[in-house]
Amino acid sequence: MSTHLRAVSLRALLFAALLIPTAALANTAGELQHLQNFHLAAQKSLGDFYMYNGMEGDQRYARMIDASRQQAREQLDKLANLRDVGAARLQGQLQQQWQAYDQELTTLMTALQKQGYTDLQPVADMASRNRQVLATAQALYEALQPMDGSAVSTQASAIRQLSLLMQSIAVNYAARSASVGASFSADSSERPIEELVADFSTRLAALRNQPGNSAAINTALDGVATKWRYIESSLRNYNEKSVPFLVNKYSDSIIRSLADVDALLAQSGSAP
Template sequence: MSSRRSLAFPLSTLLLFLLASLTSPLLNAAPADDLLRLHQLRLATQKSLGDFYMYNGMEGDQRYARMIGESLQEGQAHLDGLGEMPGDASRALHTQLQNGWQSYRSGLQAVMEAMRRQGYTDLQPIADLAANNQRLMAISQELYQKIQQESGFSVPPLTQKSREQSLLMQNIALDYASRSASVGTSFFGGGEERAIDELVGEFASQLDNLSAAQQNTPQISAALGSIETKWRYIEKSLRNYNENTVPFLISKYSDSIIEGLEGVAAQYAAGQQ
């Protein structure tokens, strides 16, 4: 009996240790996964508006109608995939985000329907849509920060820089599409009223910084090299956005650059950088 009793304490301690070691990564994974979903929701939100400007500028080209539908589906899936928020403030922001997303989605679908029905849409609904977009981006950015504060989990620095590059590229593409569609910068949905050449300069500088990071593996360096090749191909057109606009080219290459950057961010995250 005494031998059984002496074994009981070490065994229970071992079980607690194993339980803690198994659940700890799961607890850490939850905010990391939610932050990735939230980031991807932000990308989908911006892409949907940029593709609407392409749809508007190219007089209802159905390829962009399909792309808008895909972005809305992806955004909804990322939003639905968000788990339990870590605190009261993030829960409140999560509710705001859900309401804001539904408002934005409904507004985008309404202007799409107006264009299908009458071949054009008034400027005011587009202005309202862009304003909804900006509010949604602001709420999602605040929630992204709040999840980290309340959970105690921080996105690794190089992962974060890669994600910021993706969003910056998406915002540049959105700005370029709005100008090409003659919608005007007043309807730019990126959340910051900055000259496009300033954004282009920032992207180029930050891409150089990522490429120079000492933590880069050969695979990451190769991926960044491929991104840089694509970037150099469109950089001149972006800087000279008032001359010979090429919205289709910018849209196509920005999608490819963002896909590459998201792959780099995933590699950084796997290496916790």
């Protein structure tokens, strides 16, 4: 082999070696995004069920349950063939737990359609299963996240945590409105709803005050803040007047807007 050819081959090998970590990081970022989407959809399916129950079988919420379940299934299917052995084991566990929860949800929807009500114990069991699913999803997220946190930036991670918190608040509120109580919520910490609301407000303000925010990110976060203010009072005073339809509608919109912020961060290079 000539000197020139050897030099070309060495450059090609070095270039390929440099690309491997970048490709692996991009792949991990994609897996983490699928898990985030799964977590939100799985959590939302429970809130949708409480709305369906509280609104006496309104088919609008039956369709929302189906959409949430379909989203969760699609995102979970995209997590096949994980490279890490521990993560792959968690993924298999998550798949089994999701299928069990999904079946319980189907059974309770059928019962509600046939008899117009559901017994409390099966609902409590399903809520417990949902918390189990979310805990395993979180464990898998942490298992996939590189030790240096390089797959998702600190700011993007904060945005995702805020989305999960909004979903927890919405499910908690829907559970109360459906008269099944806080113990049926998707918040594994079982914190009082007023504490969750205060936490959301604090985190949102901190994100808006980040000095490195672009104008587009600040505009999007201002939109989130406007929507949040519209339901914040109702959430803080949940015992005075129940407005589940309003909270459900605006929480969905807030979560979509936070996903837009996440996308803006990725485009700006703040997240891979």
